[in-house]
Amino acid sequence: MTPVEAYQAVFQDSVAAAAILPFTDEFALKVLLAFGAYNTQQLVTAAMLGSLLGAGINWVLGRVLFSLLTRDPTVMQGKAEQHMRIVARYINTVGALVIVVCGWITYVGPAMTVLAGMFRMKWWVLLLAYAITKAVYYTLYLFY
Numbered sequence: 001m002t003p004v005e006a007y008q009a010v011f012q013d014s015v016a017a018a019a020i021l022p023f024t025d026e027f028a029l030k031v032l033l034a035f036g037a038y039n040t041q042q043l044v045t046a047a048m049l050g051s052l053l054g055a056g057i058n059w060v061l062g063r064v065l066f067s068l069l070t071r072d073p074t075v076m077q078g079k080a081e082q083h084m085r086i087v088a089r090y091i092n093t094v095g096a097l098v099i100v101v102c103g104w105i106t107y108v109g110p111a112m113t114v115l116a117g118m119f120r121m122k123w124w125v126l127l128l129a130y131a132i133t134k135a136v137y138y139t140l141y142l143f144y
Contacts, residue, residue: 006038011050018054019061022110026051033142044138048131055113055130062117084119091119096129103133 001009013028029047032038095116103109109130116126 003038003042006032007042007046010043011046014047014050015054015057018051018110018113019057020054022107025106040142044142047138048134051134052127052131054110055127056123058110058113059117059121059123059126062114063120064117065114066118066120088119091116092121095119095121096125099126099129100133103130104137109133 009028010026010032013024014026017024017026026047029043032043033040095112099109099112099116102112113126113130
């Protein structure tokens with residue numbers, strides 16, 4: 001396997017792990033790091049970029065899901081609309097901190113990015129928080 005193919009495999013696996021199949025948890029990265037034949041920094045960079053793309057995909061899916069849910073006028077009536085605004089305000093206030101703390105957990109991280117999209121968290125705040133989370137996760141993974 002050439003280095004370009006290895007980095008591409010890590011990138012694709014990270015996108016799938018962050019967006020589509022959260023149970024894989026970057027399998028290709030772990031396998032290629034175990035071989036030790038590839039540049040560790042480039043493998044981690046490819047994995048981080050893939051994870052960020054996956055988080056962005058989840059954010060968009062959350063926005064689409066929210067628009068589909070609110071299209072039906074019976075879903076957002078009275079108290080439900082008021083509760084959604086309160087939750088959205090709360091998510092925009094502390095959501096980045098929650099993503100930094102919980103984003104590395106296999107099933108929780110992708111779910112949090114979908115919720116961030118549903119509750120209209122700013123995309124750049126989400127990606128910044130997720131980048132911090134993944135940088136810490138991969139750094140700890142490399143050294144421990």
